[in-house]
Amino acid sequence: GVDGSVMLLETQKTPIYDKRGRCIGVFGLSRDITELKKAQQNLEHIAHHDVLTGLPNRLSLNKKLEYALNMARRGGELLAVIFLDLDRFKDINDTIGHDIGDLLLKDVAHRLHNNVRDSDICARLGGDEFVVVLSRIDGEERIQEKCDQLLQVISRPYSLQGHLLSVFASAGISIYPQHGNSVDELIRNADAALHKAKELGRNRSFHYQRELTDSIHSRMSLEQDLRSALESHSFILNYQPQFRVGEAMPRRVEALLRWPHPVRGLISPHDFIPLAETSGMIVELGYWVLRSACQQFLFWRQQGLILDKISVNVSPIQINSSFASTVADILQYLDFDPRWLELEVTESLMMSGTTEVSQQISELRAMGVDFAIDDFGTGYSSLSKIKSMPVTVLKIDQSFVRDINDDINDYEIARAIVLMAKSLGLIVVAEGVENKEQEGTLHRLGCEWVQGYYYAMPMDGEAFYQRYFAELQ
Template identity: 40%
Template sequence: MQHETKTKYYRFDYVRFILPYFSIIITFSFVVIQPWDDKFMLIGLVLSLVLLFLRQLYMWKDNQVLIDTYEQLTTQLEDEVEEGVSALSKSEQRYKSLFEDHPDAVFSLNMNGIFQQSNKACESLFTAYYCEVTSYSLQHFIDPQDHELLKKSLQITKEGRPQTLEIRTKEKEGYYYHLHITFIPIFINKEVVGMFGIARDITTLYEKQKQVEHMAFHDALTGLPNRRKFEKDLKTILNLAQNNTNDVAVMFLDLDRFKKINDRLGHDVGDLLLIEVAKRLRGCLRSKDIVARQGGDEFTILLPDMYSEKSASFIAEQILTILNKPYFIKDEELSVTPSIGIAMYPDYGTDVTELMKNADMAMYRAKANGKNRFIFFSKEMSIAQNEIHFLEGELSKALQQNEFSLEYQPQVNTKTKQIIGFEALVRWKHPKLGIVSPAQFIPLAEETGFIIELGNWILRTACLEAKKWHNQGFSHLKVGVNLSFVQFNHAYLISTISKVLEETELKPEALDIEITESIAINQNHSVIAKLEELQNLGIQISIDDFGTGYSSLAYLTKYPINTLKIAREFICGITNSPLEEAIIASIIKLSKELNLEVIAEGVETEEQWKFLHEQNCDHIQGFLFSKPVSSKDVWMLLHKKTTV
């Protein structure tokens, strides 16, 4: 349309240019031809006037086109301006939503890190405990220990690269904010002129994570470090000890007669006794010493910077004296004595495993020699290692001689109290030694590689038993089978499980493979691939003993799992502390949000069950319902429809 108007305009302009000259030529011609004829002259003037009129007419039309074009351009420009204003208004509204109304602290900094703009959340975050942010640098509000980290992140952002970091604010009345900050460079004409920042207050999340970590590495009952924390600290101390000449002593302590007190007076009294023992142990040790609860009535003690066995003997004597004093618990006067085994670094152990093993061995020697004493590990005690070698030799024969059996611990629905499945647990009854603890032979089986053969037998036996349950009308039941680290990493794991399911005709969804969270954390990509293969077969995947390893909630979103089994270490503490109950509730809530089923292990009291029921925990497992039972007793439980 604009092109047509332009063409027409140039045609009119050409005609308008010719007409005046043409009228003059006509007039002049008439004057020259008939200068004496007035009539002829009049005709010439009339023609000139007509031509001049036509010229004016053309000019009027030409001007009209220009006016129309101007009006069109004006209208178009007004539309464009209106659209621009509308777009600008929308852009401003979006900016306000992003900047002003953002729930996190949003701000802009100049190239020197000085605040230029900040939203309400930012003002609220910093002014609540500090001062107005205007004209202050971000560094002014940050803990000095994090200044270098902040400077490094700001410098990288100035170079045009976004950055994220976690830092904390300055201490104010004993309180810190923990912040997760994202820096984004501001470009104008391809130059960085400043940066935007988004700061999220993660203090609550940080504190909860610290609480979870504390629970993972501390005993819920006594508050002492647990075995994992003790071994971690011992490893650190041994690394430091390599650089000095001082010895390190590791003590294994077991309470004599504790089981009798527990059986006679109940677990409540037993727990209170353990708490008092823990207090006394902490009270008689140096600040640098570490005491931990191994489990049950066993404690471990780490004594760094020992000059000799005599120094360790002095502390052991103090422990014997303080623990031999009577205990007054619930109107009962109680008496327990300790048996202590001591292993010295570097003479009788240079690593965590060897020192712990030798101290444990010395403790059993102390018990055998009359209890209520301490004994140092000696070379003569290593003869006891022969028993370990003996067990190694007996393992392979045990399978051939049918010395292994499986027991099954029921898992029940928390609300209906009906059995939904069983966990298969291996037992070894030796013809001479009697019952051998899994804690003894499973590590040996892993070390020797026998765990693959034993694990295959456990898997096949458990699947055959589950198939029998299904054939008898209990088709809803599933069976849980634990996989060790060695088994999980075996090259033929997937094909072995597939073959067993095919041969036993057990539905894949009835098999629940249980792995520890340490397996999941340590390998990442290879673990995910193998778990996905298992899930593609229809097999259920459970994370066993959650909370006893790394206790990272984040990895739960990365791994293809169906069920989370909360470790008994967490469960035994839920009635002792509101904080621990809150942590358990958070774990259950998170699992629900991730569509994971939850099984609580080690449930032993009605109070624990009631709490788990209130928190909508799916299933429970523990002595409150039943101890592990033989396959024969499984049938009795099923047919009696036993409930909690």
């Protein structure tokens, strides 16, 4: 160009002949295709890259991984696929908004990209899912080291438009050749391993194992089993007492759902509650739990075992527009005083701020039902927001209680929760107390209510009655 820029021209040349057929020149026609080429490259880039983070996308990952696999085959080398996914990312979008969520994803992408070599691949599959492919690896232990490092890099705090966030990730690992021979198989198996890592408690990685593929099939059959368990009333409730520190008689009790499966034995709520939520069965199951727990509480009262409160967990999926009226109907039918009932919800539900949820909660509060926040401190709420939440009880999650005497962070979190609750006139219950030292520390911090294996395992209604009614005699 005249201004010194580089132009790209497409030129067509036609020879010019004289009458005798001799070539005496060339006629050239050129057109500037700089913009066209740019547009093509741009389209090519968009087709192969994720718009938000600029990382290669799923299409590009498949091509690059195919190439890397061929190289690994030829060189007889190992190759690892690490499937990463942020823990509870949905909560961030729901509570702080998608703009911050997008900024977070960009930062995560940046950190991942900066911590792998040029010969590795780092891609975003969509949502909060990322894949890192490690090629030319010296040994399997390097894979685990690298994966741990990536998880750690992601877990460092983020400062985004005045919000200080911490977020963790889980990872699943599959390795060529032992876990698969094709692109699809390696990605699928890394994904299955990721699911397992999440089941084991998040913020960790898991290597693929053959059984995981079986468990995906078993998840589908589990959903059918869940439906028939609901129809045949095969679920049971256990009860865990809550004590005021230093007292031998419980004043409050939490109802816990258990599923004894005829073939698989006791199935953890971590496995079946998400399944009940995604399949929509949680609504029916939730009302069954509420009815059964309230009936048990009344039965104890008739037998002379008087408690102040029974606490029942509620899933966010249950709270639809008819939630409050259905709960009211159940309580009325049983002649159950609403002040005896406490519903436990997650922090992210209380933070969600949707009008439907707020409306249902305020209707129930007006009747006298109390609300508790389960696993407090593990979500994203800034402590100051609690002031505006319609709750009477905060439960300190057992993950903080477990290391309260060894980990200064956990100690400080527990201390902050207790201080804040005190200033707002809320009750604090510490979950998962397992020994005298933890109890002592919690008591010193001013936490007056406790539950955990140190006092009692969850037990069925009859065992609960025998154990605590005997104390009264």
